[in-house]
Amino acid sequence: MAKMNLLQAINSALDVAMAKNDKVSVFGEDVGHFGGVFRATSGLQEKYGRSRCFNTPLVEQGIIGFANGLAAQGSFPVAEIQFGDYIFPAFDQIVNETAKFRYRSGNEFNVGGLTIRTPYGGGIHGGHYHSQSPEAYFAHTPGLKIVIPRNPYQAKGLLLSAIFDPNPVLFMEPKRLYRAAVGEVPEDEYTIPLGKAEVVQEGSDVTVVGWGAQIEVIERAAELAAKDGVSVEIVDLRSILPWDVDTVAKSVMKTGRAVVSQEAPHTMAFGSEVAATIQEKCFLYLESPVMRASGLDTPYPLAHEKEYFSDHLKTYEAIKRSLNY
């Protein structure tokens, strides 16, 4: 075990994967010698050479198109999109190509080796274009897997699963926690299963569902609720697509109440899907409607970042709304 921050854990996962299989390569804008703008790929070019860790020209649609081709050829490309906000030129490649490669060819071809890494989320004074949480756009795309880790340990184990999973995976990294989240991480290989949620904290009064950096926010809200004598069960989805309906439903059937806390704008964020599914699966167990704490339905404003953000206080208020309905 070693103390690592989230970036170091990502770096360690890439290192382990590249050492294990020489068909794993990492690339993206500034990813090579510089090691990426966040330094997630530091040292990998020196260790594995310029043909396995390299800079790309500045073209996101090209990065993912290239990665699709490389994956179709049988490699395990790990493509970095520098910010989730800049993934949209690659939307066509991801939605129409990556996600449909296997299905449209009757499994003659697939790009299962592909992993797309991208930082997402706010709280770093990033304004409109360095703060967004675009996971819901992609969650509307059958054929993709979407994974979002909450801490260094989760990041390494989930990324290693993502890289060698036989399906293309969009791996979204909470950049606010890149250096802020530190924890014990095994130096060797280990995996955490995709598509499985985790009960981070057991409780009996209300279930709060979240993913990624929002888990930390939910934990703070749960502490506030605990002072009121409220026992909160926290479920980290870890995978947005496919997601672990059973674990969430089981938890809600136990507590009878559910809250989703998410960073993205309220309307059509992934929490909408979670809420709809909970009412389908747990209707007779629910004591109150599923509540949501979300970002506002506006672009992410710089000066009003704090006000926009679905912070621990807003999450705490959502918990209270659920309890006092």
Next chain:
Amino acid sequence: MAKQMAKDPQKTAVTTKLEVIPANALDIPMFQVLKEDGSVHKGAKLPDIDKELALKMFSTMQFIRVLDERMIAAQRQGRISFYLSSLGEEAAAIGSAAALEFEDMIMGQYREQGALAFRGFTIEQFMNQLFSNAKDLGKGRQMPVHYGCAALNFMTISSPLGTQIPQATGYAFGQKQSGDKTCTLCYFGEGAASEGDFHAGLNMAAVYKVPVIFFCRNNGYAISTPAHEQFAGDGIAPRATGYGMKAIRVDGNDIFAVYAATQEARRLAVEENEPVLIEAMSYRMAGHSTSDDPTGYRTREEEDARRIREPMVRFRNWLVKKGWITEEEADAQQQSHKETVLAALKKAETVPVPALEEIIVDVYDTPTQALYDQLEELKTHIKKYPDAYPKTSGGVK
């Protein structure tokens, strides 16, 4: 040559000689007027610039350099969240903006503060944007350096790279339709020229023959990625030929060459509806932004070697030799800019953030009922926890 018969594949000229066109078929030199020491090349023609214009260009250069230096420091002090310097590229932005008419639209990438200052953006306007305060024209919503000003015909900056390129084509198409004899000048870097939007924008401009000038600042780096890892060809200018577009390669550190090139491009754009691609060769002397440290990807020796070609000393030497400014006057002007910038910084720093109500404004032309509801909910929440939202709680009644 230049038959361009391929527009109709059936009419393509025939040859019996198997010819492979070499990758470097175009070898485009860089247009220069001023030598590095500020003297004029023998036989070079100085553009028609009077003293008043020349001094305005120089003063703007000095101003931008002072502003950049001061705001980098302000970011280091934690007074603003981010900054992005144009150090070394001032001539490219200011020389090109000076060759335009005021009614021409400018669409920037994010390193052309010189063009905006030349247009008349005041130091107060710069500072209000940089501090995301209530007086910022962009209402404090975007990161620092994302300026924009409709009154100055300067489109608001957007972080995603290259998106402005096809937009410039569309804007210029509208200008042509309206017959108002204006053009659009679109800045971007050699890194952004790799984006798909570059291809889309240039191809459409050439097909529609619209009055647009694509101005590429080739400064050698896209964050850490050197130009030789960005493209294998001879830079950006030769690409124009493939689109059926005119091109000029110019020394971006020679303000007279930039001015002359842009003036000619504007003439072609406005009078002949010919889009033009200008590639200005320069060097990004600063880091990409305050978020990176160039020592991680290039050497001091390289930076020092490029510093001697920087644009301001060259222009200053010419002005002094011409007798339009003295060394003392130039120094005094720089000092005066420093004082102006510092005073404006201190003033902007104390202006509060925009009112909370602004948060839902401009999502649409008028806020939806759902947005009003979210605002009311937010106000109730802030009233409950005023200490957690110190920037706005005082204004929430």
